[in-house]
Amino acid sequence: LCLRGVLIRVENDRYVQFRHHLLFDYVASRLLLDPDGIVSGRLRFPKPEAKGLMLAPALGFLLQELWAQEANRGRYWTAVEEIVGDSQGDPVLRSAAGRLSAELPEVAADTLTLAGHAGAGNVQAVTALGHVIAALAVRLEDDPKVQLAPWVALAGALAGSVERISSVLRFLVHLLLNTTKPSQVSMEVGKAARALLRDAFEREEFGGRAASLIPFVVATFETDPLGSRALLNVIFDAPRLAAHGWEDVPALCREIKKLAEAAPDFAAQVYTKTYAGS
Numbered sequence: 001l002c003l004r005g006v007l008i009r010v011e012n013d014r015y016v017q018f019r020h021h022l023l024f025d026y027v028a029s030r031l032l033l034d035p036d037g038i039v040s041g042r043l044r045f046p047k048p049e050a051k052g053l054m055l056a057p058a059l060g061f062l063l064q065e066l067w068a069q070e071a072n073r074g075r076y077w078t079a080v081e082e083i084v085g086d087s088q089g090d091p092v093l094r095s096a097a098g099r100l101s102a103e104l105p106e107v108a109a110d111t112l113t114l115a116g117h118a119g120a121g122n123v124q125a126v127t128a129l130g131h132v133i134a135a136l137a138v139r140l141e142d143d144p145k146v147q148l149a150p151w152v153a154l155a156g157a158l159a160g161s162v163e164r165i166s167s168v169l170r171f172l173v174h175l176l177l178n179t180t181k182p183s184q185v186s187m188e189v190g191k192a193a194r195a196l197l198r199d200a201f202e203r204e205e206f207g208g209r210a211a212s213l214i215p216f217v218v219a220t221f222e223t224d225p226l227g228s229r230a231l232l233n234v235i236f237d238a239p240r241l242a243a244h245g246w247e248d249v250p251a252l253c254r255e256i257k258k259l260a261e262a263a264p265d266f267a268a269q270v271y272t273k274t275y276a277g278s
Contacts, residue, residue, distance in 0.1 A: 001016075002016065006022060021057075025057035025058045025060075025061060026058070026061055028054075028055060028057075028058035029058040029059070029060075029061035029062045029065075032055065032058065033055065033058055033059060033062045035062055035065065035066055035075070035079070038062070038079045038082060038083065039066070039075050039078050039079045039082065040082075041082045044082075044086060044089060045083070045086075045089050045090040045093050046088060046089065046090070047088055047089060047090050047091065049090070050090065051090060051093075052090035052091065052092025052093045052096070053092055055093065056092050056093055056096040059083075059093055059096055059097065060096060060100055062079075063076060063079065063080070063097065063100055064100075064104070066079055067104050071109070072109065072112070072113050073110055073113055074113050076104075077101075077113045077114045077117065077125075077128075078117075079097075080097045080098075080101050080114075080128050080132075081114075081117060081122065081124040081125045081127075081128045082124065083097045084097050084098050084101075084124075084127060084128040084131045084132075085123065085124025085125065085126075085127040085128050086124070087127070094131065095131075097128075097131075098128070098131035098132050098134070098135045099135045099138075099139075101114075101128075101131075101132045101135065102132055102133075102135035102136040102138075102139045103139065105147065105150035105151070106147045106149075106150065107147075107149055107150060108149045108150055108152070108153035109150075109153070110150045111150040111151065111153060111154040111157070112153060112154075112157055114128070114129060114132070114154070115153075115154050115157035115158050116157070118158065118161065118164070118165055118168075119157070119158060119160060119161030119164065119165070120161075121161075121164055126164065126165055126168070129165060129168050130167075130168045133168055133171055133172050133175070134171075136151060136172075136175065137171070137175055137179070140175060140179050140180060141179075144181060146180075148176070148180055148184055151172065151175075151176060151184075152176060152184050152186050152188050152189060153188060154172065155169065155172050155173055155176060155188050155189050155191075155192040156186075156187070156188025156189070156191050156192060157188075158172075158192065159188075159191045159192040159194075159195040160195070162192075162195040162196055162198075162199045163199055163203070166196060166199055166200075169192055169195075169196060170196055170212075170213065172192075173189060173192050173193055173196065173216055174216075176189050177189065177193075177216060177219050177220075183219070185219060185220055185222075185223065186220075186223065187223050187224075189220055189223070190217075190220030190221075190223030190224055190228070191223070191224075193213070193216035193217050193219070193220045194217055194220075194224065194227055194228060194231055196213045196216065197210055197213040197214065197216065197217050197231055198231060200213055201231075201234055201240070209247065210235075210244065210247075210248060210251075211244075211247040211248055211250075211251035212251070214232070214235070214248065214251040214252050214255065215251065215254070215255050217231060217232060218232070218252070218255040218258050218259050218262070219255075219258065221258075221259065221262040221263060222262050225262070225263060229263065229266055232252065232266075235248045235249060235252055236249075236273045236277070241277060245277060249274055249277070252270060253270065253274060256270065256271075
């Protein structure tokens with residue numbers, strides 16, 4: 001029990017005691033928190049009540065119980081969406097739920113329910129998704145051994161709903177390509193990268209400059225050479241070039257070394273089109 005952190009030794013090993021009021025936290029999770037109430041949204045934790053500091057450890061017990069109940073983690077993600085997606089909810093509990101959600105997933109299937117809810121346009125799920133990815137970013141800085149399969153799968157699953165979650169997906173792809181070691185250059189991440197750039201080309205007026213997404217497509221070029229090439233060629237279409245060439249072309253050319261390694265013939269065409277356009 002001491003090795004597991006349940007008990008701690010005190011007074012030169014004369015006594016042992018429970019760590020951090022563990023018994024209280026467990027009892028609170030059983031008596032004060034109703035899992036069905038949380039999953040259904042009936043039980044809320046308004047910010048003015050300020051119960052977060054007292055109940056956060058207990059909430060951790062309850063959420064881990066929900067996590068273990070179903071293989072698809074359905075009730076777990078619904079509970080997290082209700083807690084984190086409540087903009088008027090206790091910030092400590094929202095933070096605790098988001099942080100735990102970045103720690104529990106271990107296999108690809110663990111995040112697919114969240115992807116489905118967010119992709120369907122569930123506002124609370126989209127909010128929760130943003131908090132979870134932010135917590136993942138912190139965890140990646142602290143723990144180099146994070147299981148990445150669930151987050152790679154999440155990126156691929158969200159690619160089909162990019163118009164609803166473009167900013168969150170962009171951050172996730174950035175983490176997978178630029179923060180993880182090794183870089184997660186996979187079919188799923190490539191699919192997400194191309195979906196983001198395609199969406200930016202189609203909806204430039206709504207923000208999200210394509211220039212910041214071009215490096216993602218170059219980095220994942222080999223996951224779909226034909227699709228990536230066709231997408232990057234849009235940069236040189238006359239209307240696009242006239243409106244955004246000043247930012248798109250330099251963004252592509254800064255990645256020319258990677259592009260040349262993946263597709264030397266296409267890199268040569270980029271040189272030709274760039275100098276022809278100058």
